[in-house]
Amino acid sequence: MDKRSKTRISVCMATYNGRHFIEEQLNSIFPQLSEYDELIISDDHSTDGTWEFLLELKAKEPRIKLFQNKGRGVIANFTNAIQQSTHSIIFLSDQDDVWQPDKVEKMLPYFENPQTQVVVSDLVIVDNEFKVLAPSYQAMRRTRAGFWHNLVKSSYIGAGMAFRSEFKAIILPIPPTVPMHDMWIGLLADYYHGVVFIPDPLVYYRRHGLNASEIKTTASRIQQFKWRWNALCLVRERIKEVKKK
Template identity: 25%
Template sequence: MFVSVVMAVYNGEYFIQEAINSILSQSYEYYELIIINDASTDDTSKILDEITDPRVKIIHLSSNHGAAQALNIGIEHANGEWIAIHDADDISVSNRLETQVAYLSKRPDLIAIGSWIKCISGDNQVLENELQYFEMGRNCITVDSDIASILYHGCPLTHGSVMFSRNAYVTAGKYDANLKIAYDYDLWTRLITLGRIENVPEVLYYYRRYNESLSNKNMHETVKELFYSFSKYVRNTIYNYREDYPKFVVVGSKIGCELFVEQSKSSLEIPLMIYKKERSYLPQLKSWFKRGELDGVILLDSTVHKHGLIRSLKRYGMEYNRNIFEFYSGDL
């Protein structure tokens, strides 16, 4: 199996060489490395131009396209039927490709495979317990059913650890170039509808975490994109038989609810936002649901008394991850 490793980079001078070295030292032999320089303004271009290894193909973009589109461009130039993503500041262990290819050879039903990760700090501000907490969240996920379920809550896969079928990627519609941050989550929600995705239960990827990462600095934009993709995922998986928009009440902070309504309008109908602490609205939700006028409730992270609400909603006949969803909303 020939694998194309695709790496997009923008101003990655500090860690790009380490990332490249981790791929060029792979134990697996049948691969190429395609690096898309997304119009970097630091010394990234100089570092890339000094590479002479014939396995490496460099594409310099004259203007910044964003990571999603840069990856799409790189994959267009790929020769492999399987695409291994690699972020420009992370590290793959030396047997990553070999292990994932071997796993796929035994599981021909899979269209994508990730791995467990080790978190490393990208700056001095990330505490060790924060790294361990993130690791634990990602490294408890292996089987396809868990990944499909957790996609209803947030992103369960580490982008740079994933290898996917090029055919499935094309069928799914590629990366959405309109998304700047959560383009990986968006792709997973579409790929999972085409076939099975699993994680190798082994640390094959070192993921660098920053307090000043793009997603952390732009929490509003991150959550905005997640809401958009999540609402599509709910519509296209659970309610894909419906011609009308499923009707959901959203519960959370005022800013979170308003943002969700705006981002979900192409997939869901939201007849009511609830961001107060009182529970007086529960009889109304029960009545709507029993009469078939409501499909369910979406609880954002900021929802007060969330677990009690879930118990009440289940008593009304609602089911978790069908009528009841808890979704990540950051600090909103």
């Protein structure tokens, strides 16, 4: 049995009114899953037929596990999906991107280092027709590891992120007031020096005006400072809780 067949993965996807896009993403993910892997999908009360489509697909695809979001919003939706995962490596997935065919194969080997908690790949930013808007998210954002660097300007992006299941004990529950789930996961992993950024552009990251997240914030500097201060306080509080266990 090779290493890939021994490593079972959970892909955690959050959906909301993504019926127009989701099939392309699913078609890019399923060929990379073994029969033992799972695709966890948490839906945030979609009204465009996404949930009905997923119910039909689940009847034919046993690797899909469907859940409805217990709360509202992106953070609660990803939290719900991550909570339901059962395998050793967790990949996060947006509903409207497309994975490169070797994404899983290229990311898994980095977890052979026991220090590594989170791996983040590069992305190709594209529009709705897959026209390239930026060939490298990492170059555009000047991404790198480092807690303080990423507190000021976050390098983390969930669409390119995978992490160990043991890390759930630290990141969950994700506070609803953090700026975004991927920043929370990355900052905690960075605190433990466990983040690896890899240069491979393994996701077509689609920007089409309907996304639930944005690359560049339009918030004021005061609001951004408040978010960062709040994130710092929440990370410190969680680390204290972990040390007490």
